[in-house]
Structures are given as C-alpha cells and as structure tokens.
Amino acid sequence: xxxxxxxxxxxxxxxxxxxxxxxxxxxxxxxxxxxxxxxxxxxxxxxxxxxxxxxxxxxxxxxxxxxxxxxxxxxxxxxxxxxxxxxxxxxxxxxxxxxxxxxxxxxxxxxxxxxxxxxxxxxxxxxxxxxxxxxxxxxxxxxxxxxxxxxxxxxxxxxxxxxxxxxxxxxxxxxxxxxx
Numbered sequence: 675x676x677x678x679x680x681x682x683x684x685x686x687x688x689x690x691x692x693x694x695x696x697x698x699x700x701x702x703x704x705x706x707x708x709x710x711x712x713x714x715x716x717x718x719x720x721x722x723x724x725x726x727x728x729x730x731x732x733x734x735x736x737x738x739x740x741x742x743x744x745x746x747x748x749x750x751x752x753x754x755x756x757x758x759x760x761x762x763x764x765x766x767x768x769x770x771x772x773x774x775x776x777x778x779x780x781x782x783x784x785x786x787x788x789x790x791x792x793x794x795x796x797x798x799x800x801x802x803x804x805x806x807x808x809x810x811x812x813x814x815x816x817x818x819x820x821x822x823x824x825x826x827x828x829x830x831x832x833x834x835x836x837x838x839x840x841x842x843x844x845x846x847x848x849x850x851x852x853x854x
Contacts, residue, residue, distance in 0.1 A: 708823065710823065712822055714805045717729075722794075737762075754831070754832055755833045771794040774803055813826070
C-alpha cells in the first residue's frame with residue numbers, strides 16, 4: 675500500500691509540475707498595438723505578385739487597413755479608402771490593404787470589380803493582423819514617418835472626412851494649410 679501511495683504522490687507532483695510549466699511557457703497573445711508604439715514590421719505575399727513589406731515604405735506615412743471581402747463594413751469602406759489612397763499618393767502617403775481572405779480568387783475578383791489600386795497583401799492565416807491585435811474588421815493603423823502608430827481606427831471610416839485628411843497630411847508634412 676505504501677508504494678501505491680508514493681506512486682500517487684509522485685504522479686500528482688508530475689501533473690502539478692506539468693501544469694505550472696505549461697502556464698509559464700504557453701504562447702501568449704500579443705497585446706494590441708497602441709498609439710505611440712512601433713508598428714510591427716511584416717512581409718506578406720502581394721495579391722498581384724511578389725511581396726509587400728512594411729519596411730519598404732521607410733520614412734513614409736502608411737495607412738495599413740486590415741479587411742476582408744466577406745466583411746460588409748469593409749466592402750462599404752473600400753471605395754472611400756480608394757479615393758483617399760489616390761488623393762494621398764501624390765503627398766507621399768501609401769495605403770496598404772491587408773486582406774485576411776482565405777480565397778485568393780474571391781479577393782482578386784473583388785479588387786478588380788471595385789477597383790482598388792493600392793497595394794494589397796494577403797494574410798489568410800491572420801498572423802500579422804494577430805500581431806497588431808486586430809479583432810474586428812476593418813481596422814486601420816496610421817503609421818508616421820518614424821514607424822510609430824499615430825492613430826488606430828477600429829471599424830469602418832469615412833476616408834473623405836476632412837479631419838482624417840488633415841491629420842494624415844500633417845503627419846506627412848504636406849498639408850498646404852499648415853505652411854509646410
């Protein structure tokens with residue numbers, strides 16, 4: 675009987691030690707990227723060909739928009755974001771769409787239909803959107819020239835809103851009203 679009792683205690687200690695080890699070493703979800711923090715770099719396959727990396731836009735203002743074709747607010751926001759991208763391109767601002775769609779053909783059909791001309795990266799496994807802490811689509815991050823998050827917008831935005839345009843132009847140093 676004493677040996678069964680010892681065996682039970684040893685097994686209990688092993689179970690407890692395993693549980694403690696698992697809790698200590700388990701993967702933790704990163705905290706959502708906050709305003710003022712450095713934007714996580716990424717390199718993702720582009721919809722068209724090649725890849726898109728955030729570091730490729732070094733010293734530029736970048737708007738990273740996480741979205742999907744199956745997301746009604748994303749679809750509603752897309753034309754406004756396209757107009758914003760066209761307007762801001764000449765001011766040195768780049769819009770990068772990061773699609774979490776799993777079906778690349780559905781994504782390509784949508785982009786051709788709308789049409790969207792800004793670069794589109796694919797993140798079907800949601801690894802990058804997860805690193806940013808994105809949980810609701812669309813979600814946008816406005817990244818300043820130093821690679822820091824200047825603003826985070828959860829949900830659809832009216833990208834033709836003068837407040838957003840002025841904010842981004844000020845970040846880019848291209849706002850004619852700011853005297854730069």
